[in-house]
Amino acid sequence: MSSVVVINQRARSAEQKALRRQEVLRAAESYFQEVGFEAFSMAQLATKTGIAKGTLYLYFKTREEIFLTLYDQSLIRWSSAFIATLSEDMTSNAYAQSLYKTTHTDGVFLPLLIRLEHVIEHNVAIPRLIESKRVFMQQVDAVAKVTSSALALGTAQANEVVKTMGVLLIGATQTDQRPALDNEVLPADVQHLITSFSSEPLFVKNAVRIIESIRAEALSNG
Template identity: 30%
Template sequence: MAGALAAKRVIPLRARRDEDKEARRRELLDAARALFEATSFAQVKMADVAARTGLAKGTVFLYFPTKEALFLALLDDLLTAWFAKLNRRLAQGGTWTGHQLACAVAGSLEGEETFTRLLALMQTVLEQNVTVAQAQAFKERVLGAMGTTAALLQARLPFLTPQTAGQLIRHVHALVTGLRQMADIAPVAREVLTLPHMAPLRVDFTAELTAAITTLLRGLESR
């Protein structure tokens, strides 16, 4: 009996190696995220990632040939998690108003500053130094996730078509990118904006995003 149980616990060598590779990959992504949250993309070096994980720098490059590839993989994970989070909210049945949907989208991004900061770097930085294969794999996953979310958006807002639902997702991306860049300001500028007369320049990310999506949906509904 003991021998039979032991046999069942035996994991094929290839499977163990795959598990080890995935664990190390996850360790590298977690290190990159921690460094990014403490500083900025420009300040993070691959050597820092290696040091944080206790790995040789050359080992890091075996998993991710460039810093951009590393952070694109991190964005991929965060984007997938966010789509799943948003979809759980959208799966709650019934017809919604545009404002309800705007609140759901903006609310799903609360506490997701790391994700939105990376999303703002996607086209201009992260996709600039990766292979075609890496870029295509990322874009294929984004496309699949968009299709699922677009269907849920149509279920909540019947005036949306497959085309306008996809357009809404793209426009939300643009709004998130722009507002995150406006809200993620340097310490010196942040101090300046505390002056009372600077109030019109302050950006409340969630409130501004909710208002912008609500306005966008009103336009789509009136077509």
């Protein structure tokens, strides 16, 4: 028998508190998708959630702890979505394409990922950081395991692939975070430059190069 948990005005039980925390996170995620990282304000989030600003700080120590939690959740979502697209013996290209696509369908994963280490982690308590790193390791392991059979690689090589894909993804994604310059008239040379840094081919091409190299190394090293 599970009883319906309703939060009248105050969350007293641990269950109610967890529920309210989730309410905040749900509001935060939708608000984040609206306005992005820089314009995200705690006062506005409080309004959107329907609680007072001070109350937010009963559930999260800092603004960045909210972002870190959203990141953790989106990482978990992504890893299971990506794993679901993998099958045995894929081409490097298919693998890279799927990785790119799945990371880009989630509205919050990449924007948070690229700000993780140089902004978010700088205003988070150490124990919370450790917790997040554990989530990260767990997800990497899960993805590496399936990668191993998808690309026919050993455990070590599969881990290397996953790790490297992360690095490449961050670099290639940078370019998607540029301000929208649509309906701006740009000189042809600048327009060409921007086009030539389109993230998808940049990522996929180099992902394939790296995967193939790691494959070749695995063969020549036994």
